[in-house]
Amino acid sequence: xxxxxxxxxxxxxxxxxxxxxxxxxxxxxxxxxxxxxxxxxxxxxxxxxxxxxxxxxxxxxxxxxxxxxxxxxxxxxxxxxxxxxxxxxxxxxxxxxxxxxxxxxxxxxxxxxxx
Amino acid sequence: xxxxxxxxxxxxxxxxxxxxxxxxxxxxxxxxxxxxxxxxxxxxxxxxxxxxxxxxxxxxxxxxxxxxxxxxxxxxxxxxxxxxxxxxxxxxxxxxxxxxxxxxxxxxxxxxxxxxxx
Numbered sequence: 001x002x003x004x005x006x007x008x009x010x011x012x013x014x015x016x017x018x019x020x021x022x023x024x025x026x027x028x029x030x031x032x033x034x035x036x037x038x039x040x041x042x043x044x045x046x047x048x049x050x051x052x053x054x055x056x057x058x059x060x061x062x063x064x065x066x067x068x069x070x071x072x073x074x075x076x077x078x079x080x081x082x083x084x085x086x087x088x089x090x091x092x093x094x095x096x097x098x099x100x101x102x103x104x105x106x107x108x109x110x111x112x113x114x115x
Numbered sequence: 116x117x118x119x120x121x122x123x124x125x126x127x128x129x130x131x132x133x134x135x136x137x138x139x140x141x142x143x144x145x146x147x148x149x150x151x152x153x154x155x156x157x158x159x160x161x162x163x164x165x166x167x168x169x170x171x172x173x174x175x176x177x178x179x180x181x182x183x184x185x186x187x188x189x190x191x192x193x194x195x196x197x198x199x200x201x202x203x204x205x206x207x208x209x210x211x212x213x214x215x216x217x218x219x220x221x222x223x224x225x226x227x228x229x230x231x232x233x
Contacts, residue, residue, distance in 0.1 A: 041226050042225055044223070096219060101147065101148030106160035108159045109160075
């Protein structure tokens with residue numbers, strides 16, 4: 001009964017390739033997020049979607065394109081992968097209510113290694 | 116700008132010792148939310164606690180307790196009688212809400228690696 005799931009868990013690929021990471025939540029939340037954790041463990045938000053609408057788009061290269069087909073899914077597509085994209089990518093979800101900073105629940109992470 | 120500082124990069128203790136992880140935050144908002152997450156060696160991020168800026172009561176959950184002090188902008192986390200299973204990276208985070216509350220983003224500290232030795 002995983003609340004937030006991500007696939008794949010590990011992704012090893014060559015520079016220049018295109019890859020996608022999928023995220024699904026079964027919590028009934030209306031807001032989903034992508035965070036990136038670098039090699040020093042620093043976590044930073046990349047995107048957020050509310051009811052399939054892009055809300056937050058931090059300074060992320062446009063090689064990264066999120067897509068939300070419905071409230072329960074938020075996918076991340078990365079074009080022309082670079083060495084610096086190697087990181088752990090976390091999906092999260094929350095049920096936002098008028099800016100009350102609701103708890104975000106995280107998926108298990110996808111470990112991306114670009115060779 | 117909003118910021119979270121976890122000055123302790125690594126802490127090592129022996130089992131059964133008490134340990135406090137420090138968190139200091141900066142924000143101009145009057146309403147904000149603070150969180151602690153645990154990241155064990157397996158890598159997932161586990162939610163521990165959420166606290167809003169109007170509630171300064173300390174909270175205790177088993178061996179875990181949290182001390183929130185607005186006067187010093189701190190939200191410290193204490194583990195009593197630590198155990199090896201407490202070994203993890205612990206993140207403090209501050210929530211920044213916008214777009215009419217339709218979303219918020221977490222500003223994370225750099226984390227504190229806690230190693231509990233048997």
